[in-house]
Amino acid sequence: MVRCEGRVTSIGRRAAFAEATLTDSAGKLIATATSTLLVFERR
Numbered sequence: 001m002v003r004c005e006g007r008v009t010s011i012g013r014r015a016a017f018a019e020a021t022l023t024d025s026a027g028k029l030i031a032t033a034t035s036t037l038l039v040f041e042r043r
Contacts, residue, residue: 003024016037
């Protein structure tokens with residue numbers, strides 16, 4: 001079994017930053033990821 005955890009690390013008016021980790025059942029880190037996202041107003 002694997003576990004994925006994601007979190008928003010920072011959010012501003014126009015950009016957000018997120019990161020994620022993937023671990024196995026023993027808790028060993030398998031992968032990491034980061035992302036930069038644009039924030040748009042809902043109209």
